[in-house]
Amino acid sequence: MNTNIENCNTELLEEQKKQLSYEIVYGENAGHFAVFDIEAGCRKTRTAEKALVDLYKTGKKAILVRRTDNDCRESMQNINTMAGLDIAFAYNNEDVSINNISRVNSLLPNIPIVIITHQKYTVLMKDSSKRKTFALNRNTLVIDEFLSTINVITLGVSDFETYIALFENDMVLSQAFEKAMHQPIDFLTTWNKKDSSRRFITLTDKSPSKDFDRLIKLIRANVSDQLLKTWREKIFSNADTEMDVNFVLLNELCTVKILCERISEYKQLFTGMCLYSDKKLHTTDRRYNYWFLDNNIMLDASGELQIAYALNQNEFILQHCEKVLDHSRWKIINVPVTTTTAVKDKILNFYDVVNHELKKYKDDILVVGKKDEMQLIDVPEENKGYFGNITGSNQWYDKKNVAIIQTHNLSDVDYILKYLHYAKETIEESFPLTCKCNGRTVKRMYSFTDKRLEKIRIHWIASEIYQAVKRVNRNMRYATDVLIFINNEEVIELIKSQMKNCIVETIDFENDMFIMEKSKQDDYVETLKQDSYATRFIEFLAETQNGLHLEFLDEKHRISKAKLREYLGIKTSSNFADKVLRKSEVISYCQVREIDLSGQYIKLPNTG
Known part of the structure; x- marks a missing residue:
């Protein structure tokens, strides 16, 4: 692999590398990470x-944290080769057998450079005794790529019904479980029926730990793995009944240790604010916190896009490394089409259009999308990547071009929990958590109404795409086309900001290039005159009933006529009545759909 980088400000890059090296060897970054955001591909x-x-030559010891076991082995080989002797050791479950753990652990204090995975670092967050084994007499911690501390805990009705079904075999355990969990159970039982709108809530039990500790002690004293197996098999055998049980959860609760760990997690519901969404309670495990040595460094090319750094500036100090690569031979070609899974699945010819665009690149292009859609893409198998297996990879370093065909998204809950977890600030329970849709058909856009949450969403999507884009042309030798199928100008601008001097071109296909699966309402609307106020009014109602324009709806599922009149550009209420409300097609449309036009509000049927 040729490591010479072209089209690069070599002098500035060398200065950045010297600074990184200095901070690793001599730095004093205690209690926080100095985050070096040197560009992707700059070694x-x-x-x-x-x-x-x-x-090592100064007599200090360190821990290096890399993403995977293979990454750890690679670093071990590189370090030992450069040192001319074995000073580094990759510690993982594959290379260190269970029978050999004690002996290896006893040798760890004598190994200068210990290399562990992101997963191992995360495990050590909760286990302080094991952490001491690794951290003893070590000065420096280096983490390669951002490492998330978010571990989501979710409780829904089917979850607590699973535990109730298990513990009904033992009255003492059943009562102990109810005592520990009665508050979240009562909340879900009540509000799932009364008002399931998304919001932040706080559970007020003042001493949940005592009840949870008692429950866990009772389980350990009275339940064996064999007895637990019997209880689980009894529930599985009744799977055809109307029991509201989470069988995925039940399958995971295969040992007493796992059962106790899972129940212990629910204590986190009482340690701070929770999110109530989709008729479930969600929070993050606050036991997962970064741990530090005397000097702490993190490497992350996406530093400016990683929202955790902006939200938590006490634990992350971003170095804001200046861009050194000249991307003037890179062209971002944006095809503005919505490529979230929900919309893309309704585009009948999406893959036909994509494959047609890919033809001219032959086999000199990397295509990145969802794992389960790559079989539909007409490029060689070795040219296919998917979100989840590409970050940090050099597999395609010599490919010239790249195409991104999926908007790699998280759920609303995940984005909200990112803010809740990393901001570490008091959040008002009235914090706006609603979302909105704009646009139609293949250009429908979904977003948070709150700018803080939308910023998290946009930055996360941009970071994922940027990391995928930078898998190709690592030596900056070629002219590169970057095809991005996404309908979001803000994401494109953020990616552009990371690629100095790159060119951006937008290809807006003809309206009929992408063929969208249509609803009956779409067909009805298209038969009406396109230019009339009545037609625009009917389109608006059709879109609202399909999930758009939610900002116009009040809590009673009504739309203010005054607001809608202003939206349509009609100055007076009399003109609104003449041009819209009295039109026969509007009256007919609303009567068929039970939309009430009387009074000051337009009342939509509440479909719940």
Whole structure:
């Protein structure tokens, strides 16, 4: 692999690498990470590995954290080769057998550079005793790529019904479970029926730990793995009944240890604010916190796009490394079409259009999308990547071009929990959590109404796409086309901001290029005159009943006539009545759909 980088401000890059090396060897970043956001493809990891060899020569020891086991082995080999002796050891479950753990752990204090995975670092967050084994007498911690501390805990009706079904075999356990969990159970039982709108809530039990500790002690004293197996099999055998049981959860509760760990997690529902959404309670596990050594470094090319750094500036100090790569030979070609799964699945010819656009690149293009859609893409198998297996990979370093065919999205709950977890600030329970839809058919756009949450969503999507884009042309030798199928100008602008001097071109296909699966309401609307106020009014109602324009609806599922009149550009209420409300097609449309036009509000039927 040729590591020479072209079209690069080499002098500035060398200065950045020297600063990174200095901070690894001599830095004093205690209690926080110095985040080096040197651009993707500039050999940050290799620079860090060389600096760790220099650190060893000063008599200090370190921990290096990389994403996967293979990454750890690669770094071990690189460091030992540069040092000329074995100073680094990759610690993982594959290379360290259970029978050999004690012996290896006893040798850890004598190993200068210990290399662990992101997953291992996360496990050590909760286990302080094991953490001491790894951290003893070590000065420096280097983490390659951002490492999330978010572990989501969710409780729904089918979850607590699963535990109730298990513990009905033992009255003491059943009562202990109810005592520990009665508040979230009562909340869900009540509000799922009364008002299931999304909101923040706080559980007020003052001493949940005592009840949870008692429950866990009772389980350990009275339930064996064999007895638990019998209880689970009894529930599985009654699977055809009307029991509201989460069988995925039940399958996971296969040992007493796992059962106790899962129940212990629910204590986190009482430690701060929870999100109530989709008739479930959600929170994050606050036991997962970053742990530090005397000097702490993080490497992340997407630093400016990682929202955790902006929300938590006490634990992350971004270095704001200047861009060194000249992307003037890179062209971002944006095809503005909505490529979230929900919309893309309704585009009848999406993959036909994509494959037609890919033809001219032959086999010199990497295509990135969802794992389960790649079989529909007409490029060689080795040219296919998917979100989840590409970040940090050099597999396609010599490919010239790349196409992104999926908007890699998270759920609303995940974005909201990111804010709740990383902001570490008091959030008002009236915090707006609603979403809105704009546009129609293949250009429908979904977003949060609150700018803070929307910023998190946009930055996360941009970061994922940027990391995928930078898998190709790693040496900056070629002219590169970057095809991005996405209907979001803000995301495109953020990606552009990371690629100095790149060109952006938008290809807006003809209206009939993408063929959207139509609803009956779409067909009805299209038969009406396109230019009349009445037609626009009917289109608005049709779109609202299909999930758009939610900002116009009040809590009673009504639309203010005054607001809608202003939206349509009609100045007076009399003109609104003449041009819209008295039109026969409007009256007919509303009567068929039971839409009430009387009074000051338009009352839509509440479909719940």
